[in-house]
Amino acid sequence: MVRRTAASETPNTAATASAEYPDLDAMDTALTDCRACPRLVAWREQVAREKRAAFRDETYWGRPVTGFGPADAAMLLVGLAPAAHGGNRTGRMFTGDRSGDVLFASLYNIGAATQPTATRRDDGLRLIGTRVTSPVHCAPPDNKPTIDERDRCRHWLINELELLSPTVRSVVVLGAWGWQALMPALTAAGWQVPRPRPKFGHGVHYSIEPARPGRHPLELFGSYHVSQQNTFTGRLTPAMLDAVLAEAATAAGLHLTPPTPEPT
Numbered sequence: 001m002v003r004r005t006a007a008s009e010t011p012n013t014a015a016t017a018s019a020e021y022p023d024l025d026a027m028d029t030a031l032t033d034c035r036a037c038p039r040l041v042a043w044r045e046q047v048a049r050e051k052r053a054a055f056r057d058e059t060y061w062g063r064p065v066t067g068f069g070p071a072d073a074a075m076l077l078v079g080l081a082p083a084a085h086g087g088n089r090t091g092r093m094f095t096g097d098r099s100g101d102v103l104f105a106s107l108y109n110i111g112a113a114t115q116p117t118a119t120r121r122d123d124g125l126r127l128i129g130t131r132v133t134s135p136v137h138c139a140p141p142d143n144k145p146t147i148d149e150r151d152r153c154r155h156w157l158i159n160e161l162e163l164l165s166p167t168v169r170s171v172v173v174l175g176a177w178g179w180q181a182l183m184p185a186l187t188a189a190g191w192q193v194p195r196p197r198p199k200f201g202h203g204v205h206y207s208i209e210p211a212r213p214g215r216h217p218l219e220l221f222g223s224y225h226v227s228q229q230n231t232f233t234g235r236l237t238p239a240m241l242d243a244v245l246a247e248a249a250t251a252a253g254l255h256l257t258p259p260t261p262e263p264t
Contacts, residue, residue, distance in 0.1 A: 019162040020155070027159050028066040031137060034156075037149045040138035047084045047139060061091030064138050067160055068093045069131030072167045074252035075112070077103075078157075078182050079174045080225065081136035081145055088139035092121045093132045099226040103132075103174075106241040110249055111256030129254040133160055135181035143227075150181050157182070161189035165215050170252035172244060175225030176200040190215045202236070203244060205251075219251035 021027035035041050048062025065082040079099075082088050086097025094100035095118040104125065107113035112130045117123070136145040136153045145153075161168070173179045179200040187193050190212035198206040200222050208218040223244045224236040231237075249256055 019159050024071045024163050031066050031156055032063050034064045036152050043141050044088050044138050047088055052085045060089045065093050067131055067133030069127040073129055073131035074167050074169045074254050075130045075249055076168050076171045077132045078178045079134040080178050081134050082139045084139040090120050098228050102226040102231050106245055109242050110246045111258040135178055154185055157185040158188045170219040170248040172221045172223055172248045174223050221248045
């Protein structure tokens with residue numbers, strides 16, 4: 001299902017009126033102190049103490065991981081949760097793990113990232129017109145948050161959507177779990193999610209209309225998650241991911257410049 005809708009001309013004055021925080025910096029500061037889910041707090045801190053052998057000399061972040069990218073992003077990527085030895089170690093979403101290797105390489109390929117690798121918070125990586133976030137902000141055991149943990153964390157995603165509402169035009173969801181988590185957050189943040197809800201699939205594209213002033217129509221895209229299970233088996237290839245991200249960037253109105261290919 002593909003339906004293009006022109007951007008609304010509604011003024012942005014009411015866009016963030018319902019957000020709990022004045023801006024994303026304030027929200028992110030509050031988020032990093034969250035201890036709402038006892039199981040996740042215990043796990044993220046245990047991992048940070050015990051560490052993986054390869055990272056034994058590093059100081060783990062061991063706290064909730066905020067979204068990453070500019071506060072005026074036009075394209076938002078929604079994943080699942082930080083990895084125990086990725087974002088939970090580095091303190092930045094999708095940084096320092098195999099999933100991030102695939103994701104940031106693809107963002108670089110379409111011109112939405114300044115470099116193809118993400119190894120640590122101070123590695124110089126910047127995203128262009130793009131922000132990356134997740135419905136759950138703490139690393140869960142076995143990469144599986146509970147339904148209760150997902151729902152308890154939802155208010156952060158709602159606030160992030162509200163604060164991005166003046167500029168966000170497209171959303172790419174990585175995986176069916178994130179897709180399910182996003183739908184009620186979109187509704188709460190002021191968009192009109194159709195009934196029945198849009199179905200997840202790789203490459204699907206839906207238009208979501210605003211339900212409140214200050215919101216623009218959203219172009220919603222689905223992609224298989226950049227997990228090792230998907231990328232190692234070929235279920236998700238770099239070309240497949242590049243194609244979805246490039247289409248979503250175009251739908252967001254981003255004018256990106258992909259890197260010049262190296263001479264062969």
